[in-house]
Structures are given as structure tokens and as C-alpha cells.
Amino acid sequence: MWTPTESGHELTIREGRIIARNKAGKELARVPAAAKKGQVWEELDATLTFLHTHDVEAGAEVERWLLRSLPVPPGQLFADAWQRYRDGDVPGYTELRTQPYRRR
Numbered sequence: 001m002w003t004p005t006e007s008g009h010e011l012t013i014r015e016g017r018i019i020a021r022n023k024a025g026k027e028l029a030r031v032p033a034a035a036k037k038g039q040v041w042e043e044l045d046a047t048l049t050f051l052h053t054h055d056v057e058a059g060a061e062v063e064r065w066l067l068r069s070l071p072v073p074p075g076q077l078f079a080d081a082w083q084r085y086r087d088g089d090v091p092g093y094t095e096l097r098t099q100p101y102r103r104r
Contacts, residue, residue: 003044007034011044016052018044 002010002021009020009032018041020031035041067074 003040005035005040006038007032009035011035011040013044013048016048018048 020028
């Protein structure tokens with residue numbers, strides 16, 4: 001969604017950046033200084049700042065949830081797995097044999 005500015009340009013957010021286009025609809029390589037002085041720029045910039053902060057905080061919270069639920073610290077898990085690899089243990093595949101649950 002493009003938002004008109006006082007300078008005649010239009011601004012939008014795309015891929016974490018503020019993008020500008022001129023009155024003819026051509027996207028510009030940079031946001032003009034005149035467009036950066038308006039209220040629209042300030043609101044979009046505040047939105048980007050909020051989204052970045054939210055992304056960082058939410059990611060940290062999810063990481064805490066996941067790591068808090070582990071009975072063994074992640075560093076210890078890695079060290080144990082690495083030691084098993086160094087001792088010659090390699091991932092393998094075992095064919096499972098299944099049988100019917102009930103006999104007929």
C-alpha cells in the first residue's frame with residue numbers, strides 16, 4: 001500500500017525498507033530528502049523500528065521457551081554428540097519389522 005507524502009512522492013515498506021516512487025509511479029533508487037521530512041516518513045520509520053524490536057524480542061522469548069524445556073543444556077548435548085561421532089558412532093538406519101496387533 002502506497003502512502004502519499006506532502007512532497008508529492010509515495011512511500012511504502014517492502015522487505016524491511018522504505019521505498020519511494022514519484023508522481024508518475026516510477027520507483028526511485030533512494031527516498032528523496034523532501035519525503036523524509038514529512039509525517040508519513042516518521043510513521044513508517046517508527047513502524048519499521050517497532051517491527052524490528054518485536055522480531056528480536058519474540059525470537060528471544062521463543063528461544064527461551066525452547067531451551068528452558070530441555071533437561072540437558074544445549075552445549076552439553078552438542079559435546080556429547082560430537083564425542084560419539086569422534087568415537088566412531090555414525091547415524092544408522094534400522095529396518096523396523098511390524099506385526100499385526102491382534103492375532104486372528
